[in-house]
Amino acid sequence: MDRSKKPSAIGVGGSLPQPTVSIKDSTIEASLPSGESVTVHLYGATVTSWKANGQEQLFVSEKTHLDGSKPIRGGIPLVFPVFGPPPQNHVTSSLPQHGFARNSNWEFLGKSSSESAETAGQAKADLAVKLDFGLSHTMLTEEFRKAWPYEFGLVYSVTLTKDTLETSLQVRNEGTQNFDFQVLMHTYFDIGNLESKTYVDKTRNAISQSETSAALAITEETDRVYQDLDPAKPIIVSSAEDDKTIFSITREGLTDMVVWNPWIEKAKGMADFGPDEAYKKMLCVEAGSVSAWQTLEAGDAWEGGQSIKARL
Numbered sequence: 001m002d003r004s005k006k007p008s009a010i011g012v013g014g015s016l017p018q019p020t021v022s023i024k025d026s027t028i029e030a031s032l033p034s035g036e037s038v039t040v041h042l043y044g045a046t047v048t049s050w051k052a053n054g055q056e057q058l059f060v061s062e063k064t065h066l067d068g069s070k071p072i073r074g075g076i077p078l079v080f081p082v083f084g085p086p087p088q089n090h091v092t093s094s095l096p097q098h099g100f101a102r103n104s105n106w107e108f109l110g111k112s113s114s115e116s117a118e119t120a121g122q123a124k125a126d127l128a129v130k131l132d133f134g135l136s137h138t139m140l141t142e143e144f145r146k147a148w149p150y151e152f153g154l155v156y157s158v159t160l161t162k163d164t165l166e167t168s169l170q171v172r173n174e175g176t177q178n179f180d181f182q183v184l185m186h187t188y189f190d191i192g193n194l195e196s197k198t199y200v201d202k203t204r205n206a207i208s209q210s211e212t213s214a215a216l217a218i219t220e221e222t223d224r225v226y227q228d229l230d231p232a233k234p235i236i237v238s239s240a241e242d243d244k245t246i247f248s249i250t251r252e253g254l255t256d257m258v259v260w261n262p263w264i265e266k267a268k269g270m271a272d273f274g275p276d277e278a279y280k281k282m283l284c285v286e287a288g289s290v291s292a293w294q295t296l297e298a299g300d301a302w303e304g305g306q307s308i309k310a311r312l
Protein backbone atom coordinates (compact mmCIF):
# COMPACT_ATOMS: atom_id res chain seq x y z
CA MET A 1 0.00 0.00 0.00
CA ASP A 2 1.45 3.37 -0.99
CA ARG A 3 1.28 5.64 2.02
CA SER A 4 3.72 8.23 0.72
CA LYS A 5 1.05 10.87 0.23
CA LYS A 6 -0.48 10.45 3.69
CA PRO A 7 0.40 13.18 6.22
CA SER A 8 2.88 11.91 8.75
CA ALA A 9 1.86 11.73 12.37
CA ILE A 10 2.83 14.70 14.50
CA GLY A 11 6.12 14.24 16.30
CA VAL A 12 7.37 11.44 14.11
CA GLY A 13 10.29 11.62 11.70
CA GLY A 14 10.38 15.10 10.25
CA SER A 15 10.40 16.88 13.59
CA LEU A 16 13.80 15.42 14.54
CA PRO A 17 16.72 17.86 14.35
CA GLN A 18 18.54 17.84 11.02
CA PRO A 19 22.13 18.72 10.05
CA THR A 20 22.80 22.38 9.36
CA VAL A 21 25.05 23.80 6.66
CA SER A 22 26.20 27.41 6.63
CA ILE A 23 28.24 29.29 4.07
CA LYS A 24 30.33 32.21 5.23
CA ASP A 25 32.88 34.01 3.07
CA SER A 26 34.94 31.18 1.61
CA THR A 27 34.07 28.49 4.12
CA ILE A 28 31.31 25.91 4.36
CA GLU A 29 30.46 24.51 7.77
CA ALA A 30 28.24 21.51 8.43
CA SER A 31 27.05 20.43 11.87
CA LEU A 32 25.12 17.47 13.17
CA PRO A 33 22.48 17.88 15.87
CA SER A 34 24.72 15.75 18.14
CA GLY A 35 27.42 18.48 18.06
CA GLU A 36 30.00 17.24 15.52
CA SER A 37 31.04 19.71 12.85
CA VAL A 38 33.32 20.07 9.84
CA THR A 39 34.56 23.21 8.09
CA VAL A 40 35.88 23.30 4.54
CA HIS A 41 37.68 26.25 2.96
CA LEU A 42 37.04 26.69 -0.76
CA TYR A 43 40.74 27.39 -1.26
CA GLY A 44 41.98 23.90 -1.94
CA ALA A 45 38.69 22.42 -0.67
CA THR A 46 40.80 22.15 2.47
CA VAL A 47 39.05 20.74 5.53
CA THR A 48 40.19 23.19 8.23
CA SER A 49 38.29 21.89 11.24
CA TRP A 50 36.68 18.66 12.42
CA LYS A 51 35.11 18.68 15.83
CA ALA A 52 34.06 15.38 17.34
CA ASN A 53 33.71 14.12 20.89
CA GLY A 54 33.69 17.77 21.98
CA GLN A 55 37.17 18.58 20.67
CA GLU A 56 39.05 19.70 17.58
CA GLN A 57 40.67 16.74 15.82
CA LEU A 58 42.76 18.52 13.19
CA PHE A 59 45.81 20.73 13.53
CA VAL A 60 46.00 24.07 11.73
CA SER A 61 49.11 26.22 12.09
CA GLU A 62 48.61 29.56 13.80
CA LYS A 63 50.69 31.12 11.05
CA THR A 64 48.84 29.61 8.11
CA HIS A 65 47.81 31.82 5.20
CA LEU A 66 44.07 31.76 4.60
CA ASP A 67 44.00 34.37 1.86
CA GLY A 68 44.75 32.12 -1.08
CA SER A 69 48.39 33.18 -1.35
CA LYS A 70 49.78 29.84 -0.09
CA PRO A 71 48.32 26.38 0.57
CA ILE A 72 46.69 26.07 3.98
CA ARG A 73 49.18 24.71 6.55
CA GLY A 74 46.99 22.25 8.37
CA GLY A 75 43.65 20.48 8.18
CA ILE A 76 43.46 18.26 5.10
CA PRO A 77 45.10 19.79 2.05
CA LEU A 78 44.59 17.71 -1.11
CA VAL A 79 47.62 16.68 -3.10
CA PHE A 80 46.94 16.28 -6.87
CA PRO A 81 48.18 15.51 -9.55
CA VAL A 82 51.76 15.10 -8.21
CA PHE A 83 53.13 14.30 -4.76
CA GLY A 84 56.25 16.10 -3.54
CA PRO A 85 58.57 17.93 -5.88
CA PRO A 86 57.59 16.97 -9.45
CA PRO A 87 60.11 14.73 -11.23
CA GLN A 88 62.32 16.36 -13.87
CA ASN A 89 61.46 15.91 -17.53
CA HIS A 90 57.95 14.80 -16.67
CA VAL A 91 54.56 16.20 -17.65
CA THR A 92 54.21 17.55 -14.10
CA SER A 93 57.66 19.21 -13.99
CA SER A 94 56.32 22.78 -14.14
CA LEU A 95 53.85 22.27 -11.29
CA PRO A 96 54.56 23.32 -7.71
CA GLN A 97 55.29 20.75 -4.98
CA HIS A 98 52.11 18.66 -4.32
CA GLY A 99 50.41 19.97 -7.50
CA PHE A 100 47.63 22.51 -7.85
CA ALA A 101 44.56 21.14 -6.03
CA ARG A 102 45.54 22.71 -2.70
CA ASN A 103 46.23 26.07 -4.31
CA SER A 104 43.13 26.41 -6.47
CA ASN A 105 39.70 27.82 -5.72
CA TRP A 106 37.10 25.08 -5.73
CA GLU A 107 33.35 25.44 -6.03
CA PHE A 108 30.78 24.19 -3.55
CA LEU A 109 28.50 21.80 -5.41
CA GLY A 110 25.98 21.28 -2.62
CA LYS A 111 25.06 19.19 0.38
CA SER A 112 23.08 16.08 0.97
CA SER A 113 22.10 14.35 4.15
CA SER A 114 21.10 10.81 4.83
CA GLU A 115 19.80 8.66 7.60
CA SER A 116 20.04 4.98 8.21
CA ALA A 117 16.82 3.06 7.87
CA GLU A 118 14.82 3.21 11.04
CA THR A 119 15.19 0.07 13.04
CA ALA A 120 13.12 -0.73 16.09
CA GLY A 121 14.23 1.36 19.04
CA GLN A 122 17.08 2.93 17.07
CA ALA A 123 15.51 5.57 14.90
CA LYS A 124 17.77 7.56 12.58
CA ALA A 125 20.95 6.72 14.41
CA ASP A 126 23.34 7.20 11.52
CA LEU A 127 22.66 10.74 10.46
CA ALA A 128 25.22 11.94 7.93
CA VAL A 129 25.85 15.14 6.03
CA LYS A 130 27.88 15.22 2.83
CA LEU A 131 29.43 18.30 1.24
CA ASP A 132 30.56 18.11 -2.40
CA PHE A 133 33.21 20.31 -3.99
CA GLY A 134 34.33 20.54 -7.60
CA LEU A 135 37.41 21.58 -9.53
CA SER A 136 37.83 21.31 -13.29
CA HIS A 137 40.44 22.37 -15.83
CA THR A 138 38.35 25.41 -16.76
CA MET A 139 38.68 26.72 -13.19
CA LEU A 140 42.48 26.58 -13.02
CA THR A 141 44.69 29.62 -13.36
CA GLU A 142 46.26 29.98 -16.77
CA GLU A 143 49.64 29.10 -15.29
CA PHE A 144 48.38 25.76 -13.91
CA ARG A 145 46.43 24.99 -17.08
CA LYS A 146 49.58 25.42 -19.13
CA ALA A 147 51.62 23.34 -16.69
CA TRP A 148 49.12 20.46 -16.77
CA PRO A 149 47.11 20.72 -19.97
CA TYR A 150 44.59 17.93 -19.39
CA GLU A 151 40.82 18.10 -19.31
CA PHE A 152 39.78 16.78 -15.93
CA GLY A 153 37.02 17.03 -13.35
CA LEU A 154 37.48 16.46 -9.62
CA VAL A 155 34.63 15.92 -7.19
CA TYR A 156 35.68 15.89 -3.55
CA SER A 157 33.13 14.71 -0.99
CA VAL A 158 33.45 15.39 2.72
CA THR A 159 31.04 13.35 4.80
CA LEU A 160 30.47 13.85 8.51
CA THR A 161 28.80 11.25 10.68
CA LYS A 162 28.68 11.04 14.45
CA ASP A 163 31.73 8.77 14.57
CA THR A 164 33.62 9.46 11.36
CA LEU A 165 34.94 11.97 8.92
CA GLU A 166 35.12 10.60 5.39
CA THR A 167 36.85 12.29 2.49
CA SER A 168 36.72 10.87 -1.01
CA LEU A 169 37.89 12.10 -4.35
CA GLN A 170 36.60 11.24 -7.77
CA VAL A 171 38.93 12.01 -10.66
CA ARG A 172 37.43 12.10 -14.15
CA ASN A 173 39.29 12.26 -17.40
CA GLU A 174 37.08 14.47 -19.55
CA GLY A 175 39.52 14.79 -22.42
CA THR A 176 40.73 12.62 -25.26
CA GLN A 177 44.23 11.97 -23.91
CA ASN A 178 45.16 9.59 -21.10
CA PHE A 179 46.79 11.19 -18.07
CA ASP A 180 48.79 10.03 -15.04
CA PHE A 181 48.23 11.34 -11.55
CA GLN A 182 49.14 10.90 -7.91
CA VAL A 183 46.81 11.82 -5.08
CA LEU A 184 47.04 12.23 -1.31
CA MET A 185 44.88 13.42 1.56
CA HIS A 186 47.48 15.27 3.62
CA THR A 187 45.76 15.02 7.01
CA TYR A 188 47.27 17.03 9.89
CA PHE A 189 46.03 15.36 13.08
CA ASP A 190 45.90 17.20 16.37
CA ILE A 191 47.40 14.62 18.68
CA GLY A 192 47.34 16.64 21.88
CA ASN A 193 50.79 16.59 23.36
CA LEU A 194 53.67 14.60 21.97
CA GLU A 195 56.00 15.79 24.74
CA SER A 196 54.31 14.19 27.70
CA LYS A 197 53.60 10.94 25.91
CA THR A 198 55.24 9.15 23.04
CA TYR A 199 52.94 8.48 20.17
CA VAL A 200 53.28 5.75 17.68
CA ASP A 201 51.75 5.12 14.35
CA LYS A 202 50.97 1.46 14.18
CA THR A 203 51.33 0.51 10.59
CA ARG A 204 50.49 -2.98 11.67
CA ASN A 205 50.12 -4.43 8.24
CA ALA A 206 52.88 -2.67 6.40
CA ILE A 207 54.60 -4.97 3.98
CA SER A 208 57.21 -2.38 3.14
CA GLN A 209 60.57 -4.14 2.89
CA SER A 210 62.39 -1.80 5.21
CA GLU A 211 59.77 -1.63 7.96
CA THR A 212 60.04 -4.67 10.16
CA SER A 213 58.34 -3.28 13.22
CA ALA A 214 54.58 -2.98 13.30
CA ALA A 215 54.76 0.29 15.19
CA LEU A 216 56.57 3.50 14.40
CA ALA A 217 57.43 5.72 17.36
CA ILE A 218 57.39 9.43 16.56
CA THR A 219 60.45 10.73 18.39
CA GLU A 220 62.32 12.66 15.68
CA GLU A 221 61.84 14.12 12.23
CA THR A 222 59.80 11.54 10.35
CA ASP A 223 58.96 11.45 6.65
CA ARG A 224 58.10 8.01 5.34
CA VAL A 225 56.02 6.54 2.57
CA TYR A 226 54.52 3.15 3.37
CA GLN A 227 53.51 1.30 0.23
CA ASP A 228 51.15 -1.47 -0.80
CA LEU A 229 49.07 -1.43 2.35
CA ASP A 230 45.71 -3.15 2.50
CA PRO A 231 43.33 -0.14 2.56
CA ALA A 232 40.71 -2.03 4.55
CA LYS A 233 43.09 -2.63 7.48
CA PRO A 234 43.06 0.38 9.74
CA ILE A 235 46.14 2.48 10.38
CA ILE A 236 46.06 3.24 14.08
CA VAL A 237 47.59 6.32 15.67
CA SER A 238 47.88 5.59 19.36
CA SER A 239 49.44 6.74 22.57
CA ALA A 240 52.42 4.57 23.49
CA GLU A 241 51.80 5.42 27.13
CA ASP A 242 48.46 3.72 27.46
CA ASP A 243 48.03 2.19 23.98
CA LYS A 244 44.81 4.16 23.56
CA THR A 245 43.70 4.68 19.99
CA ILE A 246 43.67 8.34 19.02
CA PHE A 247 42.81 7.91 15.35
CA SER A 248 41.92 4.98 13.16
CA ILE A 249 42.04 5.37 9.39
CA THR A 250 40.66 3.01 6.75
CA ARG A 251 40.98 3.72 3.05
CA GLU A 252 39.48 2.79 -0.28
CA GLY A 253 41.65 2.77 -3.37
CA LEU A 254 44.53 4.43 -1.49
CA THR A 255 47.29 1.91 -0.80
CA ASP A 256 50.09 4.25 0.35
CA MET A 257 50.44 6.11 3.61
CA VAL A 258 52.84 8.97 4.32
CA VAL A 259 53.79 9.70 7.93
CA TRP A 260 55.32 13.12 8.48
CA ASN A 261 56.44 15.21 11.42
CA PRO A 262 58.87 18.07 10.68
CA TRP A 263 60.28 18.10 14.24
CA ILE A 264 61.94 21.16 15.68
CA GLU A 265 64.43 22.37 13.04
CA LYS A 266 62.17 21.93 10.00
CA ALA A 267 59.24 23.41 11.92
CA LYS A 268 61.31 26.51 12.68
CA GLY A 269 62.28 26.77 9.03
CA MET A 270 58.68 26.86 7.78
CA ALA A 271 57.46 30.46 7.74
CA ASP A 272 53.80 29.40 7.92
CA PHE A 273 54.24 26.86 10.74
CA GLY A 274 53.55 28.08 14.22
CA PRO A 275 54.09 28.27 17.02
CA ASP A 276 57.54 26.63 16.63
CA GLU A 277 56.78 23.97 19.22
CA ALA A 278 53.48 23.02 17.54
CA TYR A 279 55.31 20.06 15.96
CA LYS A 280 54.68 18.39 19.33
CA LYS A 281 50.93 18.45 18.93
CA MET A 282 50.57 17.43 15.30
CA LEU A 283 51.20 14.40 13.17
CA CYS A 284 50.49 14.05 9.48
CA VAL A 285 49.19 10.64 8.45
CA GLU A 286 48.40 10.93 4.79
CA ALA A 287 46.41 8.37 2.81
CA GLY A 288 47.30 8.39 -0.85
CA SER A 289 48.39 6.82 -4.06
CA VAL A 290 51.85 8.29 -4.55
CA SER A 291 54.44 5.54 -5.00
CA ALA A 292 53.35 4.94 -8.58
CA TRP A 293 51.23 6.82 -11.13
CA GLN A 294 47.58 6.08 -11.68
CA THR A 295 46.85 6.14 -15.39
CA LEU A 296 43.39 7.38 -16.22
CA GLU A 297 42.20 6.71 -19.73
CA ALA A 298 40.16 9.23 -21.68
CA GLY A 299 36.56 9.15 -20.48
CA ASP A 300 37.35 7.09 -17.37
CA ALA A 301 36.93 7.89 -13.69
CA TRP A 302 38.84 6.86 -10.57
CA GLU A 303 37.77 7.12 -6.96
CA GLY A 304 39.57 6.83 -3.63
CA GLY A 305 39.05 7.98 -0.09
CA GLN A 306 39.58 7.62 3.64
CA SER A 307 37.37 7.22 6.66
CA ILE A 308 38.70 8.46 10.02
CA LYS A 309 37.47 7.62 13.49
CA ALA A 310 38.71 9.77 16.34
CA ARG A 311 39.24 9.09 20.03
CA LEU A 312 36.58 6.42 20.35
Ligand SMILES: O=P(O)(O)OC[C@H]1O[C@H](O)[C@H](O)[C@@H](O)[C@@H]1O
Binds near residue numbers: 084097
Ligand atom coordinates in the same frame (compact mmCIF):
# COMPACT_ATOMS: atom_id res chain seq x y z
O1 LIG B 1 55.60 22.02 2.90
P1 LIG B 1 54.64 21.21 2.08
O2 LIG B 1 54.80 21.44 0.59
O3 LIG B 1 53.24 21.43 2.53
O4 LIG B 1 54.98 19.69 2.33
C1 LIG B 1 54.89 19.15 3.60
C2 LIG B 1 55.30 17.68 3.62
O5 LIG B 1 54.40 16.94 2.85
C3 LIG B 1 54.58 15.50 2.88
O6 LIG B 1 54.31 15.00 4.14
C4 LIG B 1 55.99 15.11 2.45
O7 LIG B 1 56.22 13.75 2.67
C5 LIG B 1 57.02 15.95 3.17
O8 LIG B 1 58.30 15.68 2.61
C6 LIG B 1 56.70 17.42 3.08
O9 LIG B 1 57.67 18.16 3.79
